[in-house]
Amino acid sequence: MQRRILVSADDYEIRIAVIENSKLAEYFFERRNEERIIGNIYKGIVTSITPGIDAAFIDIGLPRNAFLYVNDLLPDIQDYDFLEDEVNDTEENDEAPAVKSMELPPVSIRDLLKEGQQILIQLYKEPIGAKGSRVTTNISLPGRYVVLLPCTRHVGVSRRIVEEAERERLKQIVTRLLPDHMGAIIRTAGKDLGEEAFREDLAHLQHEWERIKAKRETSPAPALLYENPSMVFLLIQDLISDGIEEIVVDDPSLYSEIVEFVKVQFPKSVHQITLYDDPASIFRAYGMETFINNLRTRKIWLHSGGYIVIDETEAMTVIDVNTGRYIGKYNLEETVFKTNLEAATEIARQIRLRDIGGIILIDFIDMRSKEHQEEMIRHFHEQLKKDRSRIHLYPLTELGLLQMTRKRVRKSFMKSITQPCPYCKREGHILSVDTMIIKIFRTFEEICREEGAKTVVLRVHPRLAEKITQDHMTRVQVLEERYNAKFKILPSAELHFEQIVEELG
Numbered sequence: 001m002q003r004r005i006l007v008s009a010d011d012y013e014i015r016i017a018v019i020e021n022s023k024l025a026e027y028f029f030e031r032r033n034e035e036r037i038i039g040n041i042y043k044g045i046v047t048s049i050t051p052g053i054d055a056a057f058i059d060i061g062l063p064r065n066a067f068l069y070v071n072d073l074l075p076d077i078q079d080y081d082f083l084e085d086e087v088n089d090t091e092e093n094d095e096a097p098a099v100k101s102m103e104l105p106p107v108s109i110r111d112l113l114k115e116g117q118q119i120l121i122q123l124y125k126e127p128i129g130a131k132g133s134r135v136t137t138n139i140s141l142p143g144r145y146v147v148l149l150p151c152t153r154h155v156g157v158s159r160r161i162v163e164e165a166e167r168e169r170l171k172q173i174v175t176r177l178l179p180d181h182m183g184a185i186i187r188t189a190g191k192d193l194g195e196e197a198f199r200e201d202l203a204h205l206q207h208e209w210e211r212i213k214a215k216r217e218t219s220p221a222p223a224l225l226y227e228n229p230s231m232v233f234l235l236i237q238d239l240i241s242d243g244i245e246e247i248v249v250d251d252p253s254l255y256s257e258i259v260e261f262v263k264v265q266f267p268k269s270v271h272q273i274t275l276y277d278d279p280a281s282i283f284r285a286y287g288m289e290t291f292i293n294n295l296r297t298r299k300i301w302l303h304s305g306g307y308i309v310i311d312e313t314e315a316m317t318v319i320d321v322n323t324g325r326y327i328g329k330y331n332l333e334e335t336v337f338k339t340n341l342e343a344a345t346e347i348a349r350q351i352r353l354r355d356i357g358g359i360i361l362i363d364f365i366d367m368r369s370k371e372h373q374e375e376m377i378r379h380f381h382e383q384l385k386k387d388r389s390r391i392h393l394y395p396l397t398e399l400g401l402l403q404m405t406r407k408r409v410r411k412s413f414m415k416s417i418t419q420p421c422p423y424c425k426r427e428g429h430i431l432s433v434d435t436m437i438i439k440i441f442r443t444f445e446e447i448c449r450e451e452g453a454k455t456v457v458l459r460v461h462p463r464l465a466e467k468i469t470q471d472h473m474t475r476v477q478v479l480e481e482r483y484n485a486k487f488k489i490l491p492s493a494e495l496h497f498e499q500i501v502e503e504l505g
Contacts, residue, residue: 002019002020002021002022002245003018003019003020003025003239003242003243003244003245004018004019004244004245004246004247004248005017005018005019005235005236005239005244005246005247005248006019006248006250006282006283006286006288007232007247007248007249007250007251007254007258008250008251008281008282008283009249009250009251009253009254010251010442010445011032011441011475011478012031012032012438012441012442013029013030013031013032013438014029014030014032014230014231014232014254015027015028015029015283016028016029016231016232016235017283017286017288017292018235018239019286019288020386022287023291023349024288024291024292024353025349025352025353025386026352026353026355027288027291027292027295027353027413028231028235028355029416030230030231030232031434031438033434036228036230036231037062037123037126037133037228038123038124038125038126038228038410039122039123039124039142039228039234040122040123040224040226040227040228041120041121041122041123041139041212041224041225041226042058042060042061042066042120042121042122042123042135042222042223042224042225043118043119043120043216043219043221043222043223043225044058044059044060044061044066044118044119044120044121044135044221044222045058045059045116045117045118045119045221045222046058046113046114046115046116046117046118046119047059047065047115048065048115049109049110049113049114049115050109051108051109051110053069054069054070054108054109055067055068055069055070055109056068056073056109056113057132058119058121058135059221059222060121060123060133060135060222060224061222061223061224062133064127064132064133065132066121066123066132066133066134066135067132067133067134067135068113068119068121068134068135068136068137069134070107070108070109070112072134072135072136072137072138073109073112073113073136073137118221119137120137120139120216120225121135121136121137122135122136122137122138122139122140123135124136125408125410126410126411137151138151138152139151139209140185141205141208141209141226142187142234142237143187143201143202143204143205144187144189144197144201144237144265144266145186145187145189145190145193145197145198145201146174146184146185146186146187146190146198146201146202146205147184147185147187148182148183148184148202148205148206148209149182149183149184149185150181150182150206150209151182152182152183153180153181153182153183154183155171155174155175155178155183155184155185155186156183156184156185156186157170157171157185157186158185158186158187158188158190160188161186161188161190161191166191166192170186170190170191171186173194173195173198174186174198174202176195177195177198177199177202178202179206182206184202188241188242189241208226212225212226232254232258233258233261236258236261236262237265238388240262240266240269240272241266241269244272245272246272246273246274247272247273247274248274248275248276248282248286249273249274249275249276250275250276250277250281250282252275255273255275258273259273279449279450280449280450281446284446295353295354295413295414296414296417296418298310298311300346300350301324302324302339302342302343302346303342304338304339304342305323305324305325306321306322306323306324306325306339306342306343307322307324308320308321308322308343308346308347308350309322310350310354310356312356312412312414312415315358315359316358316359316360316361317356317358317359317360317361317412318360318361318362318363319347319360319361319362319363320363321339321340321343321347321362321363321364321365322339322365323335323336323339323365333367333368333369333372336365336366336367336372337367337369337372337375337376339365340364340365340367340372340376341375341376341379343364344364344376344379344380344383345379345383347362347380347383348380348383348384348386348387349383351387351406352386352387352389353413354412354413354414355410355412355413356406356412357389357406357407357408357410357412358405358406358408359403359404359405360403360404360405360406361401361402361403362401362402362403362404363400363401363402364376364400364402366400367400373396377393377396377402380393380402381393387406389406389407390406390407391404391405391406391407392404392405414429417431417432417435418430418431418432418435419431419432419433422497423496423497430497430498431497431498433463433464433467436460436461436464436497436498437464437467437468437472439500440458440460440464440468440489440500441475441479443458443500443502444456444458444479444483444487445479445483447502448483448485449483453485454484454485454486455485455486455488456485456486456487456488456502456503457488457489457490457502457503458487458488458489458490458500458501458502458503459490459491459492459495459500459501459503460489460490460491460492460495460499460500460501461491461492461493461495461496461497461498461499462491462492462493463497464489464491464497465489465490465491466491468489469489476489
């Protein structure tokens with residue numbers, strides 16, 4: 001399978017596309033005006049304790065207090081010996097040390113925390129909807145070959161390393177190198193490595209942990225003690241040893257940063273990094289913009305003529321499979337089976353691509369054959385193995401529904417770029433104001449680069465024109481100077497919120 005990473009950086013966002021066999025497989029973006037907080041470590045203050053839900057709210061210096069559930073609270077092992085063996089099953093968790101529910105002894109959150117107490121926590125889920133950030137006291141620090149767990153005595157191995165002899169060898173090496181009170185997860189990149197590589201990686205991570213502890217002693221709460229690296233570096237660290245053939249970057253400054261990062265972390269892979277310097281947008285050149293635009297559609301057509309429909313609700317995501325125009329060649333059962341197989345492949349891809357988390361309910365077309373049902377589930381399970389997030393698949397229900405859960409860390413793609421739609425009484429979604437403003441500025445830049453226009457007039461919805469006039473005229477001036485072109489933004493009440501009408505001068 002051919003795999004490539006595209007990295008595009010402009011004044012508004014850093015966008016990352018993972019391409020597999022010329023198709024978009026994963027898509028991420030970081031906006032310049034938004035702080036990425038997943039993985040950050042804070043010294044927080046317990047502001048309130050809610051025994052009814054066995055949780056505490058922690059002030060970590062963000063606009064909303066973070067939420068700490070009792071199962072995310074890993075007490076100091078020296079004080080709570082009953083937790084010595086109650087650790088996360090990290091081997092089922094694809095290298096990510098995200099917290100999994102633990103069977104705790106009958107103990108209340110009030111037995112472990114008190115209001116006003118200062119506590120060291122790590123953020124592992126961004127705020128989603130009305131829910132605040134989720135935090136844990138089970139700290140983890142990612143390295144090249146291991147993830148250090150300074151508060152846990154467990155040593156685990158990535159599930160992608162399947163050979164038992166190799167798993168045992170790696171466990172023995174890392175266990176020898178770790179202090180008695182620490183644990184680690186061995187990453188896929190550590191496969192076949194010797195002791196010296198792990199020694200260097202662990203030494204670096206332990207030094208980082210000592211720095212965090214020292215900062216904790218001198219920083220008044222709430223305080224940020226450790227900031228996780230940018231998404232682009234974390235993604236490269238995760239994927240560069242996983243069959244990536246090329247990393248193409250369109251920004252010279254970011255290209256240099258990535259080269260330096262890879263030189264240190266993965267020196268044998270520096271040759272895989274390429275600087276893209278064509279005037280045309282890198283995402284357009286590789287055909288990715290069309291894939292990204294299609295991520296907003298509910299209905300996805302299959303090659304056979306069938307289709308799937310994806311609906312995200314507050315509680316869960318529901319996916320429906322239909323035969324559509326596909327009539328098959330032999331009989332109804334065979335038609336249904338083939339449609340379900342093709343749908344299973346596309347559903348696995350869409351879930352990963354749209355970063356859909358939480359509860360997912362799939363209504364495949366009913367199949368009478370037990371053999372076909374089992375084959376379809378086996379096929380679906382194989383497709384889901386490409387996903388780096390933790391997934392749990394459950395048996396078909398009596399109604400033929402397939403239930404699954406996928407670890408939710410951040411907002412899905414749709415929730416990240418849209419807002420409630422005022423045209424349909426807020427029952428649907430349109431692109432958010434920030435997303436549209438970025439789209440307007442990118443439209444101006446593309447026209448100037450590709451057509452050499454000296455005056456560009458864009459007619460947009462009045463709300464967008466007003467927002468740009470009030471808050472973004474400095475950006476307009478920067479763009480006019482950059483391209484030596486006049487940029488006029490005119491309000492048009494007759495336009496839909498997502499419409500941009502171009503007039504060239």
